[in-house]
Amino acid sequence: MNGALARALLRLFAVQGSYNYERLLGVGVGVAEEPLLRDLGESRYRPAVARGAQFFNAHPYLIGLAVGAAARAEHDGAAPDQIERLREALCGPLGSLGDRLVWAGWLPFLSGLTLAGVALGAGWSAVGAFLIVYNIGHVALRWWALKAGWTHGTRVSVALHHPVLQKAGAVLGPAMAFSVGAALPLTAAYLSAPFDSWARVALAVVAALSFLALRLRGDRINGLRLSLALAAVALVVGLIWQ
Amino acid sequence: MTLPIELLLALLVWGTLVGVDLVSLPQMMIARPLVAGTVAGAILGDIPTGLKLGVVFELLQYDILPVGAVRYPEYGPATVAAVATAHASSGVLGLGLGALVGLVTGLLGGVTINVLRRVNSRIVHAAAAQLESGDPSALVRLHVGGLLRDALRAALVTIVGLVLAWLARPLLGGVLTVRGAVLLAVAIVATALAAGAAGTLRLVGRGPNLAWFAAGLGGGIAATIWLR
Numbered sequence: 001m002n003g004a005l006a007r008a009l010l011r012l013f014a015v016q017g018s019y020n021y022e023r024l025l026g027v028g029v030g031v032a033e034e035p036l037l038r039d040l041g042e043s044r045y046r047p048a049v050a051r052g053a054q055f056f057n058a059h060p061y062l063i064g065l066a067v068g069a070a071a072r073a074e075h076d077g078a079a080p081d082q083i084e085r086l087r088e089a090l091c092g093p094l095g096s097l098g099d100r101l102v103w104a105g106w107l108p109f110l111s112g113l114t115l116a117g118v119a120l121g122a123g124w125s126a127v128g129a130f131l132i133v134y135n136i137g138h139v140a141l142r143w144w145a146l147k148a149g150w151t152h153g154t155r156v157s158v159a160l161h162h163p164v165l166q167k168a169g170a171v172l173g174p175a176m177a178f179s180v181g182a183a184l185p186l187t188a189a190y191l192s193a194p195f196d197s198w199a200r201v202a203l204a205v206v207a208a209l210s211f212l213a214l215r216l217r218g219d220r221i222n223g224l225r226l227s228l229a230l231a232a233v234a235l236v237v238g239l240i241w242q
Numbered sequence: 243m244t245l246p247i248e249l250l251l252a253l254l255v256w257g258t259l260v261g262v263d264l265v266s267l268p269q270m271m272i273a274r275p276l277v278a279g280t281v282a283g284a285i286l287g288d289i290p291t292g293l294k295l296g297v298v299f300e301l302l303q304y305d306i307l308p309v310g311a312v313r314y315p316e317y318g319p320a321t322v323a324a325v326a327t328a329h330a331s332s333g334v335l336g337l338g339l340g341a342l343v344g345l346v347t348g349l350l351g352g353v354t355i356n357v358l359r360r361v362n363s364r365i366v367h368a369a370a371a372q373l374e375s376g377d378p379s380a381l382v383r384l385h386v387g388g389l390l391r392d393a394l395r396a397a398l399v400t401i402v403g404l405v406l407a408w409l410a411r412p413l414l415g416g417v418l419t420v421r422g423a424v425l426l427a428v429a430i431v432a433t434a435l436a437a438g439a440a441g442t443l444r445l446v447g448r449g450p451n452l453a454w455f456a457a458g459l460g461g462g463i464a465a466t467i468w469l470r
Contacts, residue, residue, distance in 0.1 A: 013268035018388025020362035027366060027373070031385045034378050046376030053373050053381055060269060103307055104445045107271070114276055115300060116462070118293050120469075127280045127296075135270050174454040180304070180442045181458025182465070184435070187297055189466045191431050194334055195424065203428045203435075210436030214305075215443070223305035223437025224315045224349060227430050231342050234429035235414070238422020 007035035008071075009146055012064050024057040029067060036071035036150070048074040051083055058091050059098020061141045066090045068149025069156035076153055086154055093160055101165070102141070105172030110134050112179030119183070119190035206230065244408075245286075245326070252285045253322055254400050260318035261351070261396020266389055273318035275299030282325040295324045295340050299348070301434040304441030316351025319396060320344040323403025327410050335418065338426030339410045345430065347403035354395045362388050 015028035030053025037048045051070070058066060066087060073083045110130050117126030148159035188207075192200050210226055245253075256278075264273040271277060276296040283292015299317045306314040324344030328336035365384065366373070372380035418426070446455045 014266060014385070014389060016269070017266040017392065018362055018366070018385045019265055020359055020366045020388070022363040022366050027381065027385050027388070030373075030381050034381065046378075048376070049378050049381065050374050050376035099307070108304065108442070108445060111274065111276070111300060111303075112458075115297060118276070118297055123293065124280050124284070124289055127276050127293075130274075131271065131277060138270065173451045177442075177446045177451040177455035178458035178461075180438075180445075181455040181460075182462035184439055184442070184459060185462035185466045187301065187438070188435055189469075191294070191297060191435070194337070195428065199334075199424050199428055202425075203432050206428060206432035207435045210433045211439050214436055214440035218440065218444070223302045223433060223441070224345060224352075226437070227302065227341075227433040228345050228349065230429035230433055231338075231345065231426060234338075234425040235342075235418075235422070238418055238425045241421060241425075242419055 004035040004038065005068075005146060005150060008032050008067060009064065009143060011035070012060075012067065012142055012146065015063050016060050023053070023055045025060070025063065026054050026056045029053065029056045029063060032063070033067045033071050036067070037074060040074060044074065047080065051080060051087075054084070054087065056087060056091060058094035059102060061102055061138060062094045062098040062145045064142055064146030065094060065149040065156060065159060068146045068151070069153055070149075072150050072153035078154055082154065086156070090156070093157075097160065097165065097169075100169055101172060102138075105169070105176050106137050107134065109172055109176040109179050112176065112181075112183040115183035115187050116179070119186035244330070249285060250404065253282060253326055253404060254397065256281055256285060257319040257322040257400025257403065258393060258397040260322060261316065261399055262389075262393050264316060264318055264396075265355070266392040273316075275303055275317045275321040278318045279321040279325050282322040283329075286325065286329045288325075288329045291328045291336065291340075292325045294337060295321055295328055295344065298337075298341055298431060298434045299324065299344055301438030302348075304445075305437040306441070307445065313356055314352055315348040316355060316399065317344070317348045319351055319400040319403055320348035322400060323347045323407050326404055327407035330407070330411050331415055334427045335415060335420070335423035338418075338423050338430060339414060340407075341430040341434075342414075342426060343403065343406045343410050346406060347399065350402060351399045354399055358391055358395050361391065 011032040015025055015032055018027040030049060033052035034049055037045055040048055070083055070087055073086060110133060114126050114130040149156050152159050192203055195203060213221060213226060260273050260278045263270060279292040279296025280289060283289040299321045303317050308314060321344055324340040327343040328340030331339055369380060369384055446452055
């Protein structure tokens with residue numbers, strides 16, 4: 001079964017490859033689960049594959065938990081409606097846990113450290129360290145999720161209460177806030193270095209006004225739209241003000 | 243921007259890999275602008291420019307929290323195009339023009355992601371009967387098709403970005419004064435800093451993490467003053 005788990009893990013790296021608005025990640029989940037279902041026997045294999053490819057959405061790094069748990073449940077002879085309920089029940093928790101741990105924790109924490117490193121002159125080595133450290137956590141999380149799902153089957157909720165996950169969630173939030181907070185002024189100094197003094201003042205004023213706009217009207221504008229709008233204004237003014 | 247064909251091809255391959263990494267495979271974060279920009283800079287033999295544009299777009303990336311099926315711009319190939327633009331023009335002009343090309347490319351990339359998902363939806367819908375029958379080869383075929391379409395999409399976005407980079411210098415570089423170039427760079431760098439701060443505060447919220455953010459900010463300000 002280790003070979004099947006390894007194949008499933010490899011396929012999990014591409015779980016979002018066919019992302020669509022009909023089944024979201026369902027097709028990718030079915031593809032990742034399929035190697036774990038091959039020894040079920042023909043009568044149970046195809047219905048299990050079909051169930052695996054139903055609608056599914058969660059954080060991509062933790063989807064292995066659902067893949068392993070559903071495959072284990074199929075092997076244990078769980079009823080089809082029980083497996084479907086298991087999958088439905090896992091969507092929300094796996095999504096919110098992964099978003100909190102990775103998108104709002106591990107990734108911005110390391111990104112903040114890297115920004116600070118670059119601003120302090122560490123150069124490409126800071127970026128290289130980011131890639132290595134981030135992916136140690138990334139691969140470990142994917143592997144743990146698949147193994148935990150396969151181990152616990154329908155009782156997979158036990159794995160979601162693993163103390164390491166709880167601890168990581170509690171530590172990463174403050175760590176992320178601190179690292180990005182520290183990176184922002186360092187980055188501002190790094191980016192403003194090539195500008196003259198009048199341009200630095202203009203930079204500070206525009207940054208403050210843009211920050212206020214994004215905080216107060218964040219429901220209507222985002223960073224991209226605001227950047228494009230201000231760039232267009234700057235272009236027009238720059239062309240006129242010869 | 244006039245680059246040898248081998249460098250253009252290397253940028254195209256890198257932009258495509260970066261575009262695919264964002265969602266499809268393997269999400270190892272080479273799509274992060276800091277990484278995409280640094281490697282694009284290394285390809286061009288200009289790592290400092292890659293780092294600088296990477297930092298600008300990394301800050302803009304904080305504006306995005308990719309939860310659920312949310313739509314967002316794609317800053318990976320955009321950063322590659324931005325670095326290619328900036329490499330051709332020195333100093334603040336390069337920073338401003340590069341960032342502008344990157345923003346337009348990022349907007350386009352976001353649109354193509356949405357289009358691709360709609361196309362995938364139609365194809366998956368059409369194959370519903372095969373999926374319901376549990377046909378594994380149909381399942382894998384659908385999935386690999388999605389991956390290949392994403393690779394094609396990422397390549398097209400990178401090509402458009404590189405064409406914009408090629409056009410930027412003759413179209414804008416010649417007519418912009420130094421003052422205009424500075425204004426352009428100021429506008430984009432300022433909004434990137436604002437987006438980074440606002441996006442981080444959204445992540446931090448009003449709970450206990452806000453104190454950690456304030457502590458980090460204070461430490462960063464102190465370090466910045468000390469280093470001057």
